[in-house]
Amino acid sequence: MSKVVTDVTCPFCGTLCDDLEITVSDDGKEIIDCQNACAIGSEKFLHVRKEGRVTRPRKRQPDGSYKEISYDEAIEYTAQMLAKAKKTLWYGWASTSCEAMAIGHKVAEKAGTIVDNCATVCHGSSLLAIQDVGVPSCTLGEVKNRADRIVFWGCNPAHAHPRHMSRYSIFPRGFFTTKGHKGRKIICVDCRYTDTAKCADEFIQVEQGYDYELLDAFRTVARGQPIPDVVGGVPKEKIISAVNTLKEGRFGVIFFGMGLTHTLGRNHNIDIAINLTRDLNDFTKFSIIAMRGHWNVTGSGQVLSWQYGFPYCVDLTRRTHARYNPGETSSVDLLRRKEVDACICIASDIGAHFPIEATRHMAQIPSVCIDPHINLTTEISDVHIPVALVGVEVEGCAYRMDNVPIACRKVVEPPEGMLTDEELLEKVYDRLCEIMGDA
Numbered sequence: 001m002s003k004v005v006t007d008v009t010c011p012f013c014g015t016l017c018d019d020l021e022i023t024v025s026d027d028g029k030e031i032i033d034c035q036n037a038c039a040i041g042s043e044k045f046l047h048v049r050k051e052g053r054v055t056r057p058r059k060r061q062p063d064g065s066y067k068e069i070s071y072d073e074a075i076e077y078t079a080q081m082l083a084k085a086k087k088t089l090w091y092g093w094a095s096t097s098c099e100a101m102a103i104g105h106k107v108a109e110k111a112g113t114i115v116d117n118c119a120t121v122c123h124g125s126s127l128l129a130i131q132d133v134g135v136p137s138c139t140l141g142e143v144k145n146r147a148d149r150i151v152f153w154g155c156n157p158a159h160a161h162p163r164h165m166s167r168y169s170i171f172p173r174g175f176f177t178t179k180g181h182k183g184r185k186i187i188c189v190d191c192r193y194t195d196t197a198k199c200a201d202e203f204i205q206v207e208q209g210y211d212y213e214l215l216d217a218f219r220t221v222a223r224g225q226p227i228p229d230v231v232g233g234v235p236k237e238k239i240i241s242a243v244n245t246l247k248e249g250r251f252g253v254i255f256f257g258m259g260l261t262h263t264l265g266r267n268h269n270i271d272i273a274i275n276l277t278r279d280l281n282d283f284t285k286f287s288i289i290a291m292r293g294h295w296n297v298t299g300s301g302q303v304l305s306w307q308y309g310f311p312y313c314v315d316l317t318r319r320t321h322a323r324y325n326p327g328e329t330s331s332v333d334l335l336r337r338k339e340v341d342a343c344i345c346i347a348s349d350i351g352a353h354f355p356i357e358a359t360r361h362m363a364q365i366p367s368v369c370i371d372p373h374i375n376l377t378t379e380i381s382d383v384h385i386p387v388a389l390v391g392v393e394v395e396g397c398a399y400r401m402d403n404v405p406i407a408c409r410k411v412v413e414p415p416e417g418m419l420t421d422e423e424l425l426e427k428v429y430d431r432l433c434e435i436m437g438d439a
């Protein structure tokens with residue numbers, strides 16, 4: 001016997017598809033099948049019970065091997081480490097719930113740590129640009145129902161957000177977009193011919209590092225001013241034709257990714273893309289949306305913003321107030337400069353994403369990794385604390401890439417005795433209060 005749980009939200013990428021149907025065994029312990037998700041999303045559910053899953057904390061031994069310890073011992077190690085360290089970096093948060101973040105920040109305030117999330121290595125430059133110039137944006141629902149002009153700039157949803165194109169941006173039929181793909185014009189701008197470019201009506205190949213110049217040319221053409229014959233490797237005629245296509249639409253959206261945030265110009269690229277969006281609003285309705293990658297990375301920015309006023313790189317070491325200075329209080333810089341003497345990585349993977357100098361420093365200082373699975377960071381951490389999988393074994397709130405909060409369901413029970421992020425962090429907080437008193 002089995003039962004089907006409907007309207008399940010996928011806890012993998014920033015698209016947060018909320019139409020999944022998960023078949024579970026009658027006792028609610030095993031996932032049997034996953035419908036509607038892409039290959040990556042399916043795997044998130046189907047691999048939950050695969051053999052080899054670590055269900056109890058592990059501590060690294062002097063010879064490099066790991067020994068199982070109890071949750072109480074792991075909590076004691078974490079609380080003692082936080083109490084003793086002069087400056088702790090607490091990085092990650094992208095794959096846990098907003099509820100867990102709020103509790104984690106309570107611990108961070110008590111211990112006086114730096115709290116940073118994955119934006120520091122992906123869309124941090126977008127956040128800086130948005131702080132500078134604002135953002136004319138909309139929801140993915142509006143994209144589906146209204147947008148007839150779509151630009152993908154420096155992003156490849158065909159691989160990174162596999163159902164984005166079928167649920168929202170290219171193929172679906174919406175209230176005012178009844179012809180689906182046929183009623184939309186898709187422009188893809190990238191330095192390589194990607195699988196997303198194959199779905200576009202027009203592919204514009206920009207020379208690597210010339211996105212700012214090309215966006216500037218788009219703005220200049222939109223204002224009716226002359227441009228050089230070639231900009232960023234793109235002929236003038238192609239730029240004029242693309243801008244005309246955008247101006248002629250009823251509702252357009254620019255989706256941008258790390259091909260724009262992490263190429264020469266960084267936040268200035270986003271700044272000018274936002275200003276192009278503004279310019280296009282003189283002719284039609286236009287919006288811009290960042291293709292946020294990890295599931296709830298947007299939520300981490302939201303929770304930090306409503307608690308401290310800053311979306312990432314939040315320095316709570318002074319305890320009386322939060323400070324924010326990317327470059328100074330950002331994870332990679334802190335680790336590379338060896339400025340932190342302890343590190344917690346939660347719901348993310350420093351070992352997989354950070355430069356080697358930063359990762360090496362993390363391996364040399366006391367560290368804890370809180371993650372449901374073994375990853376590169378767990379293997380360089382002193383203690384690995386496995387937790388239940390949020391969005392599969394625990395419910396919680398997460399924010400989609402368009403800043404819409406979505407309640408995520410629990411579909412199966414976690415392994416017996418396994419703590420959730422929230423339970424673990426509450427216990428660390430209680431122990432930290434006992435150790436530090438009113439300090």
Ligand code: SF4
Pocket residue numbers: 010011012013014015016017036037038039040041042161162163164
């Ligand atoms: S597109 Fe993203 S959210 Fe949707 S099913 Fe695939 S991995 Fe999950």
